[in-house]
Amino acid sequence: MTTYTARPIAPTVLKELRTTDDAGRPMAPLTDDEGGAPLRCCLRRSEPGERIALVSYAPLRRWAAETGAEPGAYDEQGPVFIHADDCPGPAPSNTYPFANAHRSVRRYSADGHILGGALVPTPNDEAFRNAFDDPxxxxxxxxxxxxxxxxxEVRRG
Structure with missing residues (x-):
């Protein structure tokens, strides 16, 4: 049985985003007074007092650069929270983070086009198995x- 892994934003990409985000803007760190922001660097919610930043991130564009895919109009960028400074990444036990609400599981082809999606009550192995059942x-x-x-993101294998 295959187990799937939630992938945080890679450390090399985080280093770039902490300088200039995918929209070309410099990072503007802030102190999170309330906590609760979903951090994409370590796949957990922020705690009050942590230094974080809201940056623009283009996950499909960066994946396409690795694979040679041509997502065309499916390339999009959007806001994500990250730690303003280096962090150790996700805890090993954090299998499917941010699972406290319904989530959309969006599938992409090797050329970077959307193949569809599913609304799931919580991300789990079954949701990813269903998504990756399509070769x-x-x-x-x-x-x-x-x-x-x-x-x-979750990748095959």
């Missing part, structure tokens, strides 16, 4: 339903 699915994005924001 043309190369990548899955988990997104927040309320805003459509990218939370993390």
């Amino acid at each position: 043309t699915v190369a990548l899955v994005h988990v997104r927040a339903v309320e805003y459509g924001c990218f939370l993390y």
Whole structure:
């Protein structure tokens, strides 16, 4: 049985985003007074007092650059929260983070085109198994339903 892994934003990409985000803007760090922001660097919610930043991120564009895919109009960028400074990444036990609400599991083909999606009550192995049962699915994005924001990606194998 295959187990799927939530992938945070890679450390090399985080380093770039902490300088200039995918919209070409410099990072503007802030102190999170309330906590609760979904951090894409370590796949957990922020705690009060942490230094974080809201940056523009283009996950499909960056994946396409790795794979040679041509997502065309499916290339999009959107806001994500990250730590303003280096962090250790996700805890090993954090299998499917941000699972406290319905999520969209969006499937992409090897050329970066959307193949469809599913609304799931919580991300789990079954949701990803269903997504990857289609052999043309190369990548899955988990997104927040309320805003459509990218939370993390899951890849085959």
